[in-house]
Amino acid sequence: MSRGTLHVNLIAAKGLNNNDFLTNVDPYVILTYRSQEHKSSVAQGAGSNPKWNEVFLFTVSDDVCEIDMKLMDEDGFTQDDFLGRAIIPFHSVFYEGIIPTAVYSVVNDNKEYCGEIHVAFTFTPEE
Numbered sequence: 001m002s003r004g005t006l007h008v009n010l011i012a013a014k015g016l017n018n019n020d021f022l023t024n025v026d027p028y029v030i031l032t033y034r035s036q037e038h039k040s041s042v043a044q045g046a047g048s049n050p051k052w053n054e055v056f057l058f059t060v061s062d063d064v065c066e067i068d069m070k071l072m073d074e075d076g077f078t079q080d081d082f083l084g085r086a087i088i089p090f091h092s093v094f095y096e097g098i099i100p101t102a103v104y105s106v107v108n109d110n111k112e113y114c115g116e117i118h119v120a121f122t123f124t125p126e127e
């Protein structure tokens with residue numbers, strides 16, 4: 001069992017579906033690991049190719065080795081729209097210490113491809 005801190009570097013997304021009729025989407029990401037959740041900043045008007053370059057920290061204390069990244073479109077006057085999700089395994093970071101920036105597919109509820117997300121991981125073991 002690995003214990004420590006997982007650093008998730010949310011870099012960017014590409015090719016997201018632009019489902020806003022008159023404007024660009026305003027994407028953000030909800031990152032979830034077990035009961036821990038973080039929300040990225042909203043990439044206002046970034047459309048299909050947002051950039052974040054944000055780091056999020058998660059405490060890892062068991063053998064669950066995947067993170068759920070739900071991409072959303074912020075809407076000012078209605079409920080935010082679901083753009084897609086990526087469930088990303090990160091078990092190799094326990095052995096390697098780092099997973100360099102990689103591209104992961106974003107899929108909708110029907111498991112259809114709807115873009116990609118660029119993420120890197122670093123793991124710092126507990127002493």
